[in-house]
Amino acid sequence: MELGLRGRRALVTGSSRGIGRAIALSLADAGVDVAINFFRHRAPAEAVAKEIEACGARALLVRGNVADPSHVQRMFDEIGRTWCGLDILVSNAASGVLKPVSELTLHHFHWTMDINAAALLPLVQGLLRLPAAGPRSVVAVSSLGAIRAIPNYTAVGASKAALESMVRHLAAELAPQGVRINAVSAGTVDTDALKHFPNREELLQESARRTPAGRLITPQDVANVVAFLCSEYASMIHGQTVVVDGGYSILA
Numbered sequence: 001m002e003l004g005l006r007g008r009r010a011l012v013t014g015s016s017r018g019i020g021r022a023i024a025l026s027l028a029d030a031g032v033d034v035a036i037n038f039f040r041h042r043a044p045a046e047a048v049a050k051e052i053e054a055c056g057a058r059a060l061l062v063r064g065n066v067a068d069p070s071h072v073q074r075m076f077d078e079i080g081r082t083w084c085g086l087d088i089l090v091s092n093a094a095s096g097v098l099k100p101v102s103e104l105t106l107h108h109f110h111w112t113m114d115i116n117a118a119a120l121l122p123l124v125q126g127l128l129r130l131p132a133a134g135p136r137s138v139v140a141v142s143s144l145g146a147i148r149a150i151p152n153y154t155a156v157g158a159s160k161a162a163l164e165s166m167v168r169h170l171a172a173e174l175a176p177q178g179v180r181i182n183a184v185s186a187g188t189v190d191t192d193a194l195k196h197f198p199n200r201e202e203l204l205q206e207s208a209r210r211t212p213a214g215r216l217i218t219p220q221d222v223a224n225v226v227a228f229l230c231s232e233y234a235s236m237i238h239g240q241t242v243v244v245d246g247g248y249s250i251l252a
Contacts, residue, residue, distance in 0.1 A: 003231040006031030009083050013037040014093030016045040022219035026227045033058035039065050066093045067115040069122045076126035085131035088230050091120050091140040096156035109155050116159035137230040138181040164241050171239030182229050186222045187245025213246030
């Protein structure tokens with residue numbers, strides 16, 4: 001299906017690997033020029049840039065920590081100088097502290113909240129400062145931990161719940177300005193991020209067993225929904241969190 005995105009410009013945060021990489025490549029395949037955000041590791045971001053260019057789209061590397069407003073400002077300044085505008089923002093970069101409640105500190109909590117939830121605000125403000133070719137779309141990547149209790153996920157789950165709440169409030173305020181904001185909540189995806197879970201293998205096996213669709217979702221499954229939400233086919237979807245989990249969350 002032609003999504004009508006050809007010639008648009010997008011920023012995908014945390015797009016050098018995993019779900020972010022799949023989103024960046026799916027948008028590039030639809031003809032979108034993609035700014036690849038990374039922080040520590042440049043080589044994987046350069047590899048994604050080559051894949052984007054192989055799709056016939058333009059790639060731009062923008063280094064920065066999305067939890068640092070000065071980095072975010074620098075990223076948007078670079079995009080503005082190079083592309084003179086931006087049409088799509090995908091807030092995907094995430095991190096967090098996975099610890100039992102007895103070991104969590106307020107430092108852990110605030111650090112997790114800053115990168116997973118609070119970063120959306122300066123990112124959206126940066127988008128608003130740049131010209132756009134038409135209606136603008138923002139998609140934030142969340143997780144089922146926003147609404148379900150997961151072992152060691154207290155700080156991250158709270159940050160994702162805050163992210164989804166921000167999506168609703170920003171959508172209501174910015175829709176009259178032609179900005180559409182939604183979230184995608186991903187079920188269990190076997191990415192590098194999951195390696196930080198002490199119960200990774202158990203989580204993967206249990207998730208696969210309980211998923212009605214019969215398999216775990218992949219980064220591409222999430223990317224497909226993100227690309228759809230960025231298109232005009234989703235023009236009347238505002239402030240929603242779309243769950244992509246193969247039916248896992250509908251079970252009791």
